[in-house]
Amino acid sequence: MKRARLATVLLCGLLAACEAPPQPPHEGVDVTRSLLRLMPASFVERTAAGQYREMLRAAEHKRALNTDAAQLARLRRIADALVPHAKRFNPDAGAWRWEVNLIRSSAVNAFCMPGGKIGFFTGILERLKLTDDELAAIMGHEIAHALLEHGRARMSEQLVKQLGVTAIAAYFGLSEVSTAVLSQTATLALSLPHSRGQETDADLAGMELAARAGYDPRAAAAVWRKMAALAKSGATGQPPQFLSTHPAHDTRIRDIEAALPKVLPLYAVARAGGARPGPDSGREK
Numbered sequence: 001m002k003r004a005r006l007a008t009v010l011l012c013g014l015l016a017a018c019e020a021p022p023q024p025p026h027e028g029v030d031v032t033r034s035l036l037r038l039m040p041a042s043f044v045e046r047t048a049a050g051q052y053r054e055m056l057r058a059a060e061h062k063r064a065l066n067t068d069a070a071q072l073a074r075l076r077r078i079a080d081a082l083v084p085h086a087k088r089f090n091p092d093a094g095a096w097r098w099e100v101n102l103i104r105s106s107a108v109n110a111f112c113m114p115g116g117k118i119g120f121f122t123g124i125l126e127r128l129k130l131t132d133d134e135l136a137a138i139m140g141h142e143i144a145h146a147l148l149e150h151g152r153a154r155m156s157e158q159l160v161k162q163l164g165v166t167a168i169a170a171y172f173g174l175s176e177v178s179t180a181v182l183s184q185t186a187t188l189a190l191s192l193p194h195s196r197g198q199e200t201d202a203d204l205a206g207m208e209l210a211a212r213a214g215y216d217p218r219a220a221a222a223v224w225r226k227m228a229a230l231a232k233s234g235a236t237g238q239p240p241q242f243l244s245t246h247p248a249h250d251t252r253i254r255d256i257e258a259a260l261p262k263v264l265p266l267y268a269v270a271r272a273g274g275a276r277p278g279p280d281s282g283r284e285k
Contacts, residue, residue, distance in 0.1 A: 028208045029262050031201040033090065033148045041092065044152045045115035049097075052117040056101060064104040068122065072102045075120055078136050081213040081275070082143060083116070088212070089205055090147040108230065112142035114151045128226045133210070133219035140206030140213075141220070148205060150198045203252060204259050211267035214275030218264075221256045224249050 059065040066072050079100045086093035096116035105121040108128065112118045118139065124130070130138070145151065207217040228249035 027262070027266060028088070028212075029204040029259055031089070031144075031148060031205045039152055041114075041149075041152060044149075045096075048113035048115050048117060048151065052099070052113055052119070055103075055119070059101075059103045066102050067104050068102060071122070071125055072100075074132070074135070075102060075118075075139070076100045078132060078139055078213075078215075079118060081215070082136065082140055082209045085209050085212040086116075086143060086147055088208070089144065090149070093147055108227075110138055110142050112139075112146045114146050114149070116143075116146060118142065127230060128223070130223075131219065133216040134223045134226075136210040136213065136215035137206060137217070137220035137223050140209035140215075141202045142206070143209060144202040144205035145198065148198070148201055150202070199252075200255055203256055207256065207259060207263050208266065211263040212270055212275075214267070214270040214273075217260060217267055221253045224252045224256070228253075 056065060079098065083093075083098050086096075093116065098116035098118070100118045100120075102120050102122065106123040106127075107121040108124045110118075110120045110124055120139075124138070125135070128134070203220060207220050210219070211217040231249070
């Protein structure tokens with residue numbers, strides 16, 4: 001009984017210690033880094049990097065890795081514009097080894113793993129006919145998941161579910177949790193969908209990243225209109241919001257549009273300063 005009580009106190013202390021410090025007043029959106037960060041960042045990033053390498057090796061084996069030089073260059077150019085603003089949401093991002101790769105696949109998807117490992121599937125570029133502004137909105141959204149440490153939070157949550165509070169406390173000093181259990185937990189967590197709140201925060205933070213880089217944040221709503229049209233066509237399916245871990249398209253668009261007054265001034269400043277390198281984003285690539 002005493003051990004369980006001690007473990008509970010330790011866990012509460014860890015959660016408090018992990019809480020992101022309050023930020024001073026600023027221009028832009030209001031989002032929060034995940035507070036459930038029990039797993040060490042170094043372990044999370046190392047695990048993600050290993051999974052990323054395995055995915056790239058598999059794609060290369062299938063001759064599906066970076067086969068479109070123009071689209072790959074486009075992705076990396078946009079990433080180069082967004083990444084300098086990443087420290088606004090996570091100071092540690094300045095030390096990340098950012099990487100961008102393109103995989104030939106019909107999947108309408110993209111991601112950014114903890115530590116800045118970005119991947120896009122050609123399906124999302126081809127099916128949605130993305131402009132640069134829209135592509136920046138998607139990339140900003142995925143980067144935001146990593147910056148707000150949503151993957152780390154999912155790993156921590158899964159570890160708590162599997163082992164309980166006492167074992168978590170043990171991991172932090174009372175005994176040891178096996179490497180096999182940690183690896184299993186991490187792999188499962190990285191494959192799980194984000195929560196509704198995490199998706200909303202990633203939408204908003206991604207809009208700000210895009211705006212600060214000189215990409216029109218209004219494109220985020222356009223992306224989800226395209227997603228909604230694709231889902232309606234039957235090409236992709238989406239359950240009703242109450243059955244999904246993701247906000248419904250209409251909800252997502254409404255939240256994005258409500259946040260525009262906070263990011264449009266940043267976009268105006270960036271454009272006035274000559275931000276956003278490369279061709280006009282209004283043209284499809």
